[in-house]
Amino acid sequence: MKILSPTFLLVVLLLASCNTSAPETEATNSVPDSLASVPDSWVNERVAKAQQRLNTSEVGKLVWQAIEAHGGLNRWFSNGPLAFQFNYQPLDGNTPRNTYEVADYWSARTRHERIDTLGEYGWTGKQAWVRPADANVPYNTRFWSLTPYYFVGIPFVLADEGINFELLGEQTYQERIYDEVKITFGENVGDAPDDYYVVYIDRETKQVDVTRYIVSYPGYFPDGGRTPEKFMEWTGHQTIDGITLATGFNTHWWKDEQPAERITEIEVSRVAFKPNVTDAYFEAPSDAQILTDL
Numbered sequence: 001m002k003i004l005s006p007t008f009l010l011v012v013l014l015l016a017s018c019n020t021s022a023p024e025t026e027a028t029n030s031v032p033d034s035l036a037s038v039p040d041s042w043v044n045e046r047v048a049k050a051q052q053r054l055n056t057s058e059v060g061k062l063v064w065q066a067i068e069a070h071g072g073l074n075r076w077f078s079n080g081p082l083a084f085q086f087n088y089q090p091l092d093g094n095t096p097r098n099t100y101e102v103a104d105y106w107s108a109r110t111r112h113e114r115i116d117t118l119g120e121y122g123w124t125g126k127q128a129w130v131r132p133a134d135a136n137v138p139y140n141t142r143f144w145s146l147t148p149y150y151f152v153g154i155p156f157v158l159a160d161e162g163i164n165f166e167l168l169g170e171q172t173y174q175e176r177i178y179d180e181v182k183i184t185f186g187e188n189v190g191d192a193p194d195d196y197y198v199v200y201i202d203r204e205t206k207q208v209d210v211t212r213y214i215v216s217y218p219g220y221f222p223d224g225g226r227t228p229e230k231f232m233e234w235t236g237h238q239t240i241d242g243i244t245l246a247t248g249f250n251t252h253w254w255k256d257e258q259p260a261e262r263i264t265e266i267e268v269s270r271v272a273f274k275p276n277v278t279d280a281y282f283e284a285p286s287d288a289q290i291l292t293d294l
Helices: 007-016 040-054 058-069 073-078 141-153
Strands: 082-090 097-104 109-114 120-123 128-131 163-173 176-185 197-202 208-213 230-234 237-240 243-246 248-255 258-273 289-291
Touching (some): 058 176, 058 197, 082 141, 109 141, 120 141, 128 141, 163 197, 176 208, 230 258, 243 258
Antiparallel strands (some): 082 097, 082 258, 097 109, 120 128, 163 176, 176 197, 208 230, 248 258
């Protein structure tokens, strides 16, 4: 998938979270007890700026409506870090990945506990790490640190700075009508700014049911290039503390303007907000290996 979900996930997410600093009117060290959760005043200011930015265009207004339909950006940030199990099972022979992740969407930080074996990895907001230091993980943990984060966080992550929107038109899928919105990223945004997504926003409910995307992560494509486009359908919706997220995803190749063979099945479970998680939780452990390569 993309680096901020497949390559694009890690890349996109890193970039999408460029607006992670505290508002200028507040001091960062004033967060009570060093919690990853932030004061309401910070949330209100960031949400107001995102709403103003998105409402400058008709397609931006559509994205804002989707965010509201899924529970609203204010509630999303106010609930604190999100925990979930992301069980990624490929059907095409690629490596399975199954982790329990805690994600701080305010500052784009993650920590994964591997389900298949002992070990952890994560993204501090600045660097990737893995523990134990000599762990032989059969996939790119830097890329995967933010990949589930991005897919699970749609549509909320689309409110971040550095994102461009284009309304592609109308699309019909499973007898429902959707508005197709293409998402691209500004130059030098994240690890893979050439990634793009296309989200399907239901014309009636305003909720997202499909995400198409490509992966251009340089760690996979050092000489340039990208994967063919993929089609990721949501398997259902679940609402936790007022926020509606996917229960999982089925991913297909996108061929001849329609979904083709299914290539992955993903389950999103054990979903809960963790407002008492501390900043220290997202730091690299002292015995971890810091990853410097993409």
